[in-house]
Amino acid sequence: MKPKIVPSFHYKNCINCGMCVQACPVSALEMSHKGKNGKYRNMFPELVDYDGCIACKQCVSACPMECVAMASYYEDK
Ligand code: SF4
Ligand code: SF4
Numbered sequence: 922m923k924p925k926i927v928p929s930f931h932y933k934n935c936i937n938c939g940m941c942v943q944a945c946p947v948s949a950l951e952m953s954h955k956g957k958n959g960k961y962r963n964m965f966p967e968l969v970d971y972d973g974c975i976a977c978k979q980c981v982s983a984c985p986m987e988c989v990a991m992a993s994y995y996e997d998k
Pocket of ligand 2 (some may be wrong): 930934935936938939940941942965967981983984985986987988989
């Protein structure tokens with residue numbers, strides 16, 4: 922397994938502003954319909970391109986609610 926550092930989202934305080942998605946220089950993030958408690962009213966950020974993420978932490982800096990943190994991700998390779 923190859924460890925990699927990628928952003929992890931804490932949706933509890935997310936205000937769905939999309940600033941993390943806009944901040945990403947390699948378009949590795951997208952707003953998706955993954956809602957709270959199985960509901961789909963709001964859009965939440967999601968890392969859609971693990972390989973493309975360059976771990977620059979710009980999404981972490983961009984979040985006004987401190988919902989984004991870098992975490993280890995292990996891929997099966
Ligand atoms: S760490 Fe950088 S490259 Fe990775 S998702 Fe965040 S802004 Fe994009
Ligand atoms: S910047 Fe923060 S509050 Fe805004 S959508 Fe991203 S995680 Fe949610």
